[in-house]
Amino acid sequence: MLARREPVTLRSLVAGTGASTMAVYTHFGGMPGLWSAVRQEGFGRLAARLSAVERTDDPVRDLMALGAAYAKNALDFPDLYRAMFDAAADLEDADAADSTFAQLVECAVRAREQGRFDRDVQPLDVATRQWLFGHGVVSLVLTGVLPAASLDAHVPPMAEALFVSAGDSLETARASVRDGWATFSSAR
Amino acid sequence: MLARREPVTLRSLVAGTGASTMAVYTHFGGMPGLWSAVRQEGFGRLAARLSAVERTDDPVRDLMALGAAYAKNALDFPDLYRAMFDAAADLEDADAADSTFAQLVECAVRAREQGRFDRDVQPLDVATRQWLFGHGVVSLVLTGVLPAASLDAHVPPMAEALFVSAGDSLETARASVRDGWATFSSAR
DNA sequence: GAGTATACATAGCATCGTTATGGAATGAGC
DNA sequence: GCTCATTCCATAACGATGCTATGTATACTC
Numbered sequence: 371m372l373a374r375r376e377p378v379t380l381r382s383l384v385a386g387t388g389a390s391t392m393a394v395y396t397h398f399g400g401m402p403g404l405w406s407a408v409r410q411e412g413f414g415r416l417a418a419r420l421s422a423v424e425r426t427d428d429p430v431r432d433l434m435a436l437g438a439a440y441a442k443n444a445l446d447f448p449d450l451y452r453a454m455f456d457a458a459a460d461l462e463d464a465d466a467a468d469s470t471f472a473q474l475v476e477c478a479v480r481a482r483e484q485g486r487f488d489r490d491v492q493p494l495d496v497a498t499r500q501w502l503f504g505h506g507v508v509s510l511v512l513t514g515v516l517p518a519a520s521l522d523a524h525v526p527p528m529a530e531a532l533f534v535s536a537g538d539s540l541e542t543a544r545a546s547v548r549d550g551w552a553t554f555s556s557a558r
Numbered sequence: 559m560l561a562r563r564e565p566v567t568l569r570s571l572v573a574g575t576g577a578s579t580m581a582v583y584t585h586f587g588g589m590p591g592l593w594s595a596v597r598q599e600g601f602g603r604l605a606a607r608l609s610a611v612e613r614t615d616d617p618v619r620d621l622m623a624l625g626a627a628y629a630k631n632a633l634d635f636p637d638l639y640r641a642m643f644d645a646a647a648d649l650e651d652a653d654a655a656d657s658t659f660a661q662l663v664e665c666a667v668r669a670r671e672q673g674r675f676d677r678d679v680q681p682l683d684v685a686t687r688q689w690l691f692g693h694g695v696v697s698l699v700l701t702g703v704l705p706a707a708s709l710d711a712h713v714p715p716m717a718e719a720l721f722v723s724a725g726d727s728l729e730t731a732r733a734s735v736r737d738g739w740a741t742f743s744s745a746r
Numbered sequence: 747g748a749g750t751a752t753a754c755a756t757a758g759c760a761t762c763g764t765t766a767t768g769g770a771a772t773g774a775g776c
Numbered sequence: 777g778c779t780c781a782t783t784c785c786a787t788a789a790c791g792a793t794g795c796t797a798t799g800t801a802t803a804c805t806c
Binding site: 505530 | 643644645652655683686687691692693694695697698701703704708711712715716720
């Protein structure tokens, strides 16, 4: 686990393909363009995972299920996740990221409309904070600073605290977090 | 702000010094050793900043003040922060990181002893979760994904939610967070 | 003062991303 | 069907990278 990564070099990429280094330049314009394409692929897979999350009549559960899908996607494609967030992304990459983040905001809006959150809380803030600590724990796990078990140990309690602070009751928040996070633990 | 970083190369380092590239090998053993020394320096500065935080009789305020010092240190030395957490750290680097993290745990222990947190909460968990979302927002700000104002916008509410979930009352948590975070905003 | 060890400058090596150049394949126009 | 233009990419080379080998000072020991 977390094997030592050998560097991704242009020549090592084209080594087994029979192609030469020039193919990368005709199709991607160079290594930065290739990395940008990798990030696009990463955000594309993430968007597909989030879109595949079932939407129920419990928006807080859906919010947690989206977080679970986010974490699971990061563990399934760790190198892709690092490529997406290690370097400063380009503007076009940011667009792809925004379209995935919008799915989180949408659930937060729905939660406020159903009265689960206070009227004066901004759904954008709730979504940002959930993404914020989700990224924190995921990136620390992927760099090997924290063990993988930290996800199960810290994400549900943090999410519950966040949703309660947004106005949800402790009981409903706990139940929704449990149901939503179950989609992570069950799928490994 | 967030200027395009020119890569840190061995030859560019020794260019202005009049020394040759071999000096790096006698003193650091190569570029990985040099980066390890940079991380040691970074953790040393962080530990000094945290140690300089005034400890009061309000441990929750101190917890938030440590978080403020952590964020301020990251903004003051952004390249150092990236060097510390971008790459997977060595084991000796992890030791230096643990010694700074211990200061957070100590405050959490004190908060539980004073009855601010429930008896069944683990101080290590509270400290970990605070560091966890702190690292999330700081790293996203440093990579340019989120604006710098996100720190003021999200860290205090997240910390308040965390402390309340640990057992602190909403009023005392809010006051302690405000007092502790003031050490960040006032010092820029 | 002789002998030894440390420190580092010079030069060179393999490899990196990138560019220049030329040739083969493809398609359009008549 | 022939010609021309364009696209695509293999070959080769360039500058720069981290690193190693070698030799030569300097400093320290006895």
